[in-house]
Amino acid sequence: MSILTRMFPNAFNLFDLYEKQIGYAVEAATYFRKTVSEGTLSKESLDKIHDLEHQGDEVAHEIIEQLNKTFITPFDREDIHKLAKEIDDIVDMINTLTGRLLLYKLTKVNKNLVEFSQMIEESVVSVERVIKCMRNTKDKTLVKDACVEVNRLENAGDALRDKALTELFDTEKDPIAVIKWKEIYQEAETILDICEDVAHVVENIIVKQV
């Protein structure tokens, strides 16, 4: 048991809720990667991701509601709030990106986007690892390693976005296609930014407990 669980044995099941919430994000990221890689993006895919977003959102609301009823919390109220909000942002952005691809009718396989979708899945899975560490903060190496991985993927995402944009501006002559793909690549990279933000929030929470 970590110092957190020892001190707040009866605190509301915050760790369970966060793990549930990030679970939906992992599911959305995996599904997104699969659909994008197979070129099977459709209205149904959007519904499915929207549904996962909605379920995650309900968990976030439960966290906030319980927070408002709890006097003593295992860590900063503000941090609790921020973390729920930012995990929500991950699925929100995957949902936005999926909607945009559909709206722009960009459903064929695109190798840069496939690469992005793989990075996003890896990053969300690493964020899940970071979040699972909150329950037991004894092994600092695990947290550190997962955070390093999320940072690495964010940098790799920057590089991929730049490579994809360079290719786009070098080869695509249709300005409308440029407008569309530019937005897609930038939004895909934003998901990796949000994952990094989430990892930082958790890292900071854990550091403060020491």
Add this chain to the structure above:
Amino acid sequence: MSILTRMFPNAFNLFDLYEKQIGYAVEAATYFRKTVSEGTLSKESLDKIHDLEHQGDEVAHEIIEQLNKTFITPFDREDIHKLAKEIDDIVDMINTLTGRLLLYKLTKVNKNLVEFSQMIEESVVSVERVIKCMRNTKDKTLVKDACVEVNRLENAGDALRDKALTELFDTEKDPIAVIKWKEIYQEAETILDICEDVAHVVENIIVKQV
């Protein structure tokens, strides 16, 4: 009298100030809707909205100034600050959007934008209702209803933006026009997002008081 006004009878007139500030936002939203619906957007419209933004900004400054001089506040200092900032963001964004329409010379009546301007006005009016509830938090139903309405309008705004963008990419062949309108629709939708943020901040303040 709510618990807030009973406990802080001499606290600075925070509720008056917020109501004054959101009043300018309502005025700006109504004026924007009117101008856009009549196709009369001009340099004078921009001046008028800019003026309202400036007046709202002064109220926000007064809130912060009084906050810094007050030791005991009716609710979280952070929340007081955040709320003043976010109400400011509403008018700021209406001002930005107006400026952009003028800069892009998009002053003729556009049915999607007219629809947006109506939603924005409705949403800002609902936000005003939420803010007026802060003074007397006894009737939770009123707050809840107004917040539900703001959320509904935010969802309707998302749908309208997607519809407008689909139309734009399907019918507009001039890439420069696509660039302009894409930005306009996205900014219009952002105003509804900000209204939702404001409603959430107030809802959260009220919940904490219970």
Add this chain to the structure above:
Amino acid sequence: MSILTRMFPNAFNLFDLYEKQIGYAVEAATYFRKTVSEGTLSKESLDKIHDLEHQGDEVAHEIIEQLNKTFITPFDREDIHKLAKEIDDIVDMINTLTGRLLLYKLTKVNKNLVEFSQMIEESVVSVERVIKCMRNTKDKTLVKDACVEVNRLENAGDALRDKALTELFDTEKDPIAVIKWKEIYQEAETILDICEDVAHVVENIIVKQV
């Protein structure tokens, strides 16, 4: 000695760290202005600015780390965190803008961008002045004057962006060039926004000390 340094003589060297951090931002802004004005932007310029960003980032990390180890701080922990983060944002955005200019192959001298780069340098230098005032908060006029200057430059930046965009949409017929320059001008203006944010954070910190 200000009230801050008198009360926290042994507090960690927060003022030194902030001055070091903003120093890297000034260096980046000066270098950016020079390169853009001479039309000598290259891969090396990007490396150089990226390097400054990295050094500033390390100072930001040092601030957070020391913050987490310190029980009593000269001002709000939250403000300390926010300030380090926002100074970081300045150099981050100069780095992003430089990368984008290179990616878009926009390395020739552009008079609007030269003007932006001068404003950015002036603004970052004014922010440095504001930050240096934190160490000795006795002379409020100095802080006020520097903040007024940062605000003035932010407004001038808005006007310059609007002028530059108007010219762009009036004269540039290549949609791809419009896409590129629109983004560049908007990002350049964002740096002035961030400078204003930093000045506000410091102003607020100083006001609270009185």
